[in-house]
Amino acid sequence: MEKELLRELESLVGSEWVVSAKEAIEGYLYDETPPPLRPKASENVVVVKPRNAEEVSKILILANKRRIPIFPRGGGTGLAGACIPTMSGIVLSLERMNSITVDSENLMAEAEAGATLKDLIEAADKAGLSFPLHPGDEGAQIGGLIACNAGGARAVKTGIMRNCVKGLEVVLPTGEILRLGGKILKNNVGYDLMHLLIGSEGTLAIITKAWIKLQPRDAASATIVIPFEKREQALGMVPKIFQEGIIPLAVEYVERNLVEKVGKSLGLKWPCTSAEYQLMIILSEPSEDALLGVLEKLLGLCEKSGALEPIVAETRKEQDEILKIRSEIYSTLKPDMVDILDTTVPPARMIELIRIVNELEKKHGVYMPVYGHAGDGNLHVHLMKWDGWTDERYDELRRMIYEKTLELGGTITGEHGIGYLRKKYMEEVLEGKAIELMKAIKRIFDPNNILNPDKVLP
Amino acid sequence: MEGFRIVVLIKQVPDIEKVRFDVETGRVDRSSAPAETNPFDLNALEAALQIKERCGGTVTVISMGPRQAESSLKDAIARGADRAILLTDPRLAGADTIATARALAAAIKKLGGFDLILCGEKTVDGDTGQVGPEVAELLGIPHAAYVCELREISRDRVVVVSDMGDKYLYELELPALLTVTRELNTPRLPTLKDLLRAKRAGIEVWTADDLSEHVPANMLGYQGSRTRVVKVVIPSAEHRKGIIYRGEDAVEKIAEILLSEVAAI
Numbered sequence: 080m081e082k083e084l085l086r087e088l089e090s091l092v093g094s095e096w097v098v099s100a101k102e103a104i105e106g107y108l109y110d111e112t113p114p115p116l117r118p119k120a121s122e123n124v125v126v127v128k129p130r131n132a133e134e135v136s137k138i139l140i141l142a143n144k145r146r147i148p149i150f151p152r153g154g155g156t157g158l159a160g161a162c163i164p165t166m167s168g169i170v171l172s173l174e175r176m177n178s179i180t181v182d183s184e185n186l187m188a189e190a191e192a193g194a195t196l197k198d199l200i201e202a203a204d205k206a207g208l209s210f211p212l213h214p215g216d217e218g219a220q221i222g223g224l225i226a227c228n229a230g231g232a233r234a235v236k237t238g239i240m241r242n243c244v245k246g247l248e249v250v251l252p253t254g255e256i257l258r259l260g261g262k263i264l265k266n267n268v269g270y271d272l273m274h275l276l277i278g279s280e281g282t283l284a285i286i287t288k289a290w291i292k293l294q295p296r297d298a299a300s301a302t303i304v305i306p307f308e309k310r311e312q313a314l315g316m317v318p319k320i321f322q323e324g325i326i327p328l329a330v331e332y333v334e335r336n337l338v339e340k341v342g343k344s345l346g347l348k349w350p351c352t353s354a355e356y357q358l359m360i361i362l363s364e365p366s367e368d369a370l371l372g373v374l375e376k377l378l379g380l381c382e383k384s385g386a387l388e389p390i391v392a393e394t395r396k397e398q399d400e401i402l403k404i405r406s407e408i409y410s411t412l413k414p415d416m417v418d419i420l421d422t423t424v425p426p427a428r429m430i431e432l433i434r435i436v437n438e439l440e441k442k443h444g445v446y447m448p449v450y451g452h453a454g455d456g457n458l459h460v461h462l463m464k465w466d467g468w469t470d471e472r473y474d475e476l477r478r479m480i481y482e483k484t485l486e487l488g489g490t491i492t493g494e495h496g497i498g499y500l501r502k503k504y505m506e507e508v509l510e511g512k513a514i515e516l517m518k519a520i521k522r523i524f525d526p527n528n529i530l531n532p533d534k535v536l537p
Numbered sequence: 538m539e540g541f542r543i544v545v546l547i548k549q550v551p552d553i554e555k556v557r558f559d560v561e562t563g564r565v566d567r568s569s570a571p572a573e574t575n576p577f578d579l580n581a582l583e584a585a586l587q588i589k590e591r592c593g594g595t596v597t598v599i600s601m602g603p604r605q606a607e608s609s610l611k612d613a614i615a616r617g618a619d620r621a622i623l624l625t626d627p628r629l630a631g632a633d634t635i636a637t638a639r640a641l642a643a644a645i646k647k648l649g650g651f652d653l654i655l656c657g658e659k660t661v662d663g664d665t666g667q668v669g670p671e672v673a674e675l676l677g678i679p680h681a682a683y684v685c686e687l688r689e690i691s692r693d694r695v696v697v698v699s700d701m702g703d704k705y706l707y708e709l710e711l712p713a714l715l716t717v718t719r720e721l722n723t724p725r726l727p728t729l730k731d732l733l734r735a736k737r738a739g740i741e742v743w744t745a746d747d748l749s750e751h752v753p754a755n756m757l758g759y760q761g762s763r764t765r766v767v768k769v770v771i772p773s774a775e776h777r778k779g780i781i782y783r784g785e786d787a788v789e790k791i792a793e794i795l796l797s798e799v800a801a802i
Contacts, residue, residue: 095781204555298571303729304726348723350725350726351726367608371733371736374729374732374733375733377729378729378730378733381729388728388729388730389728389729389730390726390727390728390729391615391726391727391728391729391732392726393573393612393732394573394574394576394579394612395552395554395555395571395573396573396576397724397726
């Protein structure tokens with residue numbers, strides 16, 4: 080990086096918070112995207128760590144004037160390469176902006192962008208409330224979770240990130256600081272810019288602060304694992320759970336061979352050994368009696384759906400261990416993985432998608448580990464390192480799965496986002512006019528295309 | 538051959554990672570965290586269930602505590618225990634370890650015969666590890682603490698490995714008492730059906746009067762306790778400090794700090 084730029088940045092945030100030494104920036108170049116797919120990061124970058132929205136604004140004004148690309152960075156837990164600096168520029172890390180305050184009266188957290196998911200869960204808990212979402216890695220930061228509209232396992236009852244965010248403070252690429260929404264549950268003033276920014280993957284504005292809706296803490300929870308001999312039975316039960324009036328925190332589909340392998344690698348034991356295809360359901364209810372009522376309904380449903388003997392965990396430790404195994408499937412598979420797909424279909428059609436995956440497995444003679452958020456119709460199909468497979472062959476298979484997903488009324492990414500990896504498939508999913516509108520919106524927010532310049536839009 | 542008569546002692550404790558302490562009074566704020574079975578006690582119950590499955594017999598679970606501890610006993614029934622007894626009475630409240638052990642030992646005597654008593658190595662709230670061995674002493678039977686492996690069990694003896702920092706192999710005559718560690722096994726989860734059945738089940742409740750044949754009430758609870766909590770001190774949490782030293786003498790400064798820390802240790 081040129082010396083003069085470094086000096087100018089140092090004058091804005093202090094010399095301690097401008098980092099350009101090779102070994103110091105290494106940890107800021109990549110995210111959790113599987114290495115075989117991720118783009119190469121430019122090493123000619125400077126990492127800048129502002130303390131507040133005003134400093135962010137000054138950095139953006141400077142970058143906009145000099146046409147320097149800005150790559151916003153949160154916890155680096157993304158899976159689509161959205162924060163990878165693909166060209167020379169500034170990596171804007173919000174890690175120092177990490178304060179959280181909780182307003183118990185309004186059940187609302189005010190969190191700076193660099194606070195982590197773990198910080199938010201703990202702050203809510205300390206205030207006697209809860210933040211129910213759990214989009215995986217607790218090192219993820221609030222800004223990134225919102226910019227990527229994260230989902231994860233526990234999104235069935237309370238929705239995804241978009242449903243929890245009620246207000247944002249953002250800095251535009253041109254330097255203006257905007258406050259959109261706040262601690263309010265209804266807001267009908269004009270176009271909803273806040274929701275436009277949620278999920279925009281750092282291409283339209285830098286999120287610096289958010290007001291996030293918390294929930295009262297439920298008094299009783301349980302994690303149930305239901306085994307089935309047939310995959311159809313497992314997935315066939317999912318819509319019935321909702322029809323019965325049961326709204327779990329999470330409904331996950333897992334396959335025993337996979338979770339047992341993951342458990343072993345963590346020194347834990349997957350508690351249900353009786354059949355291959357399993358649903359993992361997390362219930363959270365306001366009282367013991369309410370939980371009991373739901374468990375009774377669920378048992379009745381299991382009996383009608385051909386399930387084998389379901390097991391239940393009620394202690395926090397036992398529930399945490401099951402969720403831990405489920406959450407670590409990705410990191411266990413990662414060393415042998417080429418891609419994790421994030422296809423999402425109407426929940427009742429998941430079984431059709433899995434059948435298609437099975438047919439493709441047979442056709443190509445490969446094994447694609449599959450698990451997913453069954454309650455949301457969000458299925459993670461994994462492409463693994465197979466002998467003799469070229470990039471082209473992987474792409475052909477990926478496109479085949481995408482095509483079938485779209486035929487089922489689905490979409491190619493439910494929660495991971497487009498980032499860098501999936502740009503090339505955008506045109507297959509969206510109408511030309513929709514992409515045209517998105518590009519026009521990008522130009523209005525970011526006339527010089529400095530913010531995450533080669534992400535999301537094709 | 539008649540099966541083993543196994544007694545498991547369990548305690549309901551607050552979730553220790555979530556519970557808050559009232560710094561002023563030094564008391565545990567029980568409303569700040571959900572209650573659950575002491576995790577080590579689940580390993581004791583699992584060991585009992587495995588012995589029952591292998592050799593036949595019955596598993597009786599006993600807990601002393603307030604009425605809400607019934608939920609832990611129901612959980613034990615759901616996991617496979619045959620019988621559960623709750624010792625609850627205002628006269629049992631405020632007990633130290635010896636008064637607790639007296640109540641539990643009296644309850645075990647009242648049950649009649651037994652072959653093996655199992656309990657967790659300690660409770661996560663009290664953290665003393667004393668109650669199990671005290672019960673054994675009061676009953677006049679041998680015990681082994683911190684059992685991490687159960688090698689053999691036969692009609693009249695049990696061979697175990699005890700982890701006291703170093704590992705020891707013990708052979709005990711039955712009846713005996715073992716306190717067990719988390720390494721011994723992985724506790725099973727109840728089936729949904731068993732859990733629901735247990736939730737509806739009634740739990741036997743015994744009071745100080747039920748124990749009076751074996752121990753007088755004035756030896757129980759706060760009155761029977763020989764130790765008193767005089768003061769509870771909660772250490773303040775230490776936070777990491779980040780200091781950045783720059784310039785040519787940075788290395789020297791850091792070395793100086795490290796050396797002074799070493800000297801302090």
